[in-house]
Amino acid sequence: MMDKQYRCSLSRLLFSYWKGEERKKAWIMGLLIAALTIAAVYMTLLLNDWFNSFYSALQNYDCQAIYHGLIQFTGYAFAYIAFSVYADYFQQKLALRWRRWMTEKYLARWTAGDMYYRMEVFSGGRGDNPDQRISEDIDSFTSQSLSLMQGLLQAVTTIVCFIVVLWNLSETLTFTLWGHTFHLEGYLVWTALLYSVAGTWGTHQVGKKLIALNYEQQKREANFRFGMMRLRDTAESVAFYHGGGRENQALFFRFLLAVANQYLVIKKNKQLSWLTSGYGQIAIIFPFVVAAPRYLTKKISLGGLMQIANCFGKVQDSLSYLVNVYTGIASWQACANRLRAFTDHMEAQTKAAQQAEKKMRITRGGHVLALHDVQVDLPNGEELLRHVSMTFKEGEKVIIRGSSGAGKSTLLRVLAGLWPYAEGKMELPAEGAMLFIPQKPYLPFGTLRHALSYPGEDAGDDVLIPLMKQCRLEKHVSQLDTEGDWMNVLSLGEQQKAAFVRILLRKPRWLFLDEASSAMDEETEAALYGLLPHLPSTVISIGHRSTLDKFHERGVEI
Known part of the structure; x- marks a missing residue:
């Protein structure tokens, strides 16, 4: 049954x-x-x-x-x-x-x-x-x-x-069975x-x-x-x-x-x-x-x-x-x-997300990003971060450090609303004001113009070409309208440069960078991070290189 x-x-x-x-x-x-x-x-x-x-x-x-x-x-x-x-x-x-x-x-x-x-x-x-x-x-x-x-x-x-x-x-079928006649x-x-x-x-x-x-x-x-x-x-x-x-x-x-x-x-x-x-x-x-x-x-x-x-x-x-x-x-x-x-x-994941929203009390729209006694767990219930309390003011440049596996990237997932195994209280900016850049950017299949403009509308040459030159992608200018699988065409370092083109296009109020320059040489990294102070962005970075310190006002240890 x-x-x-x-x-x-x-x-x-x-x-x-x-x-x-x-x-x-x-x-x-x-x-x-x-x-x-x-x-x-x-x-x-x-x-x-x-x-x-x-x-x-x-x-x-x-x-x-x-x-x-x-x-x-x-x-x-x-x-x-x-x-x-x-x-x-x-x-x-x-x-x-x-x-x-x-x-x-x-x-x-x-x-x-x-x-x-x-x-x-x-x-x-x-x-x-x-x-x-x-x-x-x-x-x-x-x-x-x-x-x-x-x-x-x-x-x-x-x-x-x-x-x-x-x-x-x-x-009508007539037959005899056990001495009885049936019709x-x-x-x-x-x-x-x-x-x-x-x-x-x-x-x-x-x-x-x-x-x-x-x-x-x-x-x-x-x-x-x-x-x-x-x-x-x-x-x-x-x-x-x-x-x-x-x-x-x-x-x-x-x-x-x-x-x-x-x-x-x-x-x-x-x-x-x-x-x-x-x-x-x-x-x-x-x-x-x-x-x-x-x-x-x-x-x-x-x-x-x-x-x-x-x-x-x-x-x-x-x-x-x-x-x-x-x-x-x-x-x-x-x-x-x-x-x-x-x-x-899908229904189970929806319910899990709804339950996570009840555990994490979130307020949005302010001018600070604050975590109050936040606890982050792994999916198996093991504790990852405990009693996390920190505040980031609008306009700050902050770098988050810590050993591998300490939970730095997972903390960014919590801020982005992707990690349901967390509880506590957070004050966050408006959702549209936040831009997260992972270590390995996503580049959709299609033209290079579409990949650089993702997820917004395709930008014109007058906007994209100067930004590509600033981000040291000038050798690909002639391929803007060429279709391809750019995650395989571009090296990881070039993919990270493409992510910086997106940053300059979006000009987000709050920018989160998770090892976003790990595949670049130090000179290119310095050139691209040197572009960020010209943006109206609060920058929160995760990185291991000491060369990043000079681009940030303070550091937070996880």
């Missing part, structure tokens, strides 16, 4: 789109798909009647009736094809709309409030490849959901339409029902483990891809260590984990294929076996036999819907579980 929390989460995944701002268009298109599906089923109902008349004409060598039947079949078949094609067409369009809507919502939530950072740093790996969840799983979930719902509608409609016909085609009305319907129930139960017993196996397979495949992506991102560092051999071992081990699970999936699919294939093949001949005695006793014609066989097949096939789509349901449920887990992780 699914617990209540899972059912609510699954219903939210399924129905949030149908209750959202696009619900009118979604329902109109959904009803159109339903109408086309029902119309296609109605065509199969007409074709079922056609079986009786056409095969009876064949049996009677009635040429005129045969030619008329062929023309009639052409019309029915064309209508059925048209209804089916357009039902699939609108289903794919609706799936794409649903995917776009869900992707927009998930991207907005993942990128809001530094969620992407919190899930990566504080989830202990439970974020489980958010890129795959948003790009692949949403696509699979929307398309498979609509496909399964359309299939279910088609099955239900077929049962409603054909079960009455099959009941009317069934004569069974609609025996063909009961036979189809029992056959389908037996097949559905057997399929579920064999295939229920596929759900967990598919979930685990996606996870292991994603981990394998992530390992290769990580090698690309850290290619130079690995190359300096000549670590290709170790990386090969690690990647191949992840691949073997995926292969091992895939063997289990293949084995389970083999068992399921034996059952479903055997079930399907027996279903072809089963109605003939059931109805043959009536044909052999000439109670029904060849057309009647074919009509019964076709009608029985339609009812049995619809009742066996779960058997036919069990593999698809297992894949869909595994996909839904991954999206549910991804949603739960």
